[in-house]
Amino acid sequence: MLALEKIGSFFVGGRRVRVSGKTKRTVAYSSNVVTEYDPNGSFLIEQAYVQYFLPHEHRFRTPVLLVHGGGLTGVQWENTPDGRPGWLSHLLDARIAVYVIDNVERGRAGWCAIEGEWPDLPVVRSDEEAARFYRFGFPGNQFPLDRMDQLSAQTVPRWPSTYPLQVAALDAAVDRIGSAILIGFSQGGGLSFIVADRRRDGVKACIGLEPHGLPTAYAPDMPGTPALMVLGDYIAEDDYWRDMARLGRDSMDAWTAAGGRAEVWDLPALGQRGNTHMMMMDRNSDILCGMLIEWLDRHHRAGDFD
């Protein structure tokens, strides 16, 4: 049983735009609702959505903020493609407060359909690109390939140009929550470390799951903030991921040089083999979440956060 104090959601960030001079058109919303649509007026764009789940009793006070990857939404923390409970459920079972962001233009954050506001075109990941990029081709990998459709279903379009907006919205989310442990995946991992560097009072620990777009340097005098980078299997066998892992290790060194305490987990070296990029969906996802909770417990006991 899950004993929660409350669930809810809020939006952060966004800016108002005013559209004028566009032509009205007739739109049929259903068989008997046909009205004139006016594309002019005032709109809010570039906000992010945050859904939260607050437990009745706390393992520790500081909540976790889960930051999805590019082309994905907060759904990636819910049930795994093969229908098992996801990390969101496991964290709640462990009595940890969880906030889940749908960042700018992903999922429930909505996106900007106003022509000309964003300079580029959206991109969307095909199953073939996903299989390649997520390292599903290696024998023995733990992703449930027979349920690939459930990963396709949660894949959404993305605009590469919104990266700075996503940084700003994540920053605003941390500001609103007050203090948090960031767990960011892929693009969300890079965003998490950028925001952790900016919001030193707010971010008490930062975990990057095969993070992308990490800073190469951090401002000095970081107050010993713990950080963790988690790498799955087959990294050495994949040119692209070998480069990403090297950039990641350099970034973790820079974090420590700035006054933080960064650690890198090479999952195969820790006995967890077969992990793809989508480690929260892999067959051993429960074990991995348990390892992360242990890491958090250790830092909580050490007084790194309340």
Added chain:
Amino acid sequence: MLALEKIGSFFVGGRRVRVSGKTKRTVAYSSNVVTEYDPNGSFLIEQAYVQYFLPHEHRFRTPVLLVHGGGLTGVQWENTPDGRPGWLSHLLDARIAVYVIDNVERGRAGWCAIEGEWPDLPVVRSDEEAARFYRFGFPGNQFPLDRMDQLSAQTVPRWPSTYPLQVAALDAAVDRIGSAILIGFSQGGGLSFIVADRRRDGVKACIGLEPHGLPTAYAPDMPGTPALMVLGDYIAEDDYWRDMARLGRDSMDAWTAAGGRAEVWDLPALGQRGNTHMMMMDRNSDILCGMLIEWLDRHHRAGDFD
């Protein structure tokens, strides 16, 4: 305290499309991730997302499926714009199992960015159109106008042409859940009555909150299924809504003529004044949700559902 058995989510519906012959392009995903993007390949589109919250103890067994309005997502059932708990929380507090859909191309369902797949352009509702359409202009209305930004934030683009896809996805959701009480708002109200007519074993009761796009006739031999249409204030003072209410009453009469049992609530006549179209966000939203739970209790006691 909220005692839940589990939370989770799944996707229903969708179809696979194959894109070929499009030109690759270079995309910068962040400052240090620049790769070639291939828009070709296999994609899943037109699926719907369903998030669920199952209580530990049940008021009654049959779950409620909440169906959002056009240009909105499942967020509309979460916190009200002025930050109070929304109907989702109230239903869970009442120990009712709740499923929340984000229908095709809304919110976490994702949308189709593949050029040429959908024939029309998306529309998005401006604040000005929202204020007019939602009846925010009448003195004494109960919408928290000072928090209009929170309604703007949850407003998303929509494609009018996806209406049949939304019917199909809601149908698939009911099929997957097994049996459910539908509570649909605006566009989601019309969708709910269409699907209730099709899935007579599955839909045990159907509630439309100022529903749009209702059927004008239902197939005969409906097994006494209870239905309710809820209308807010200022209907008689607004040409558009007067027409919608008339169509709604005709549809409820047709429901009863087909063998169902339909009821219409005129909220001002029941002592609830000032309700806008966004009744689940209005200041008296708690009272309205309580009235709906009472209606459900009555039909549960009468044996209309388990």
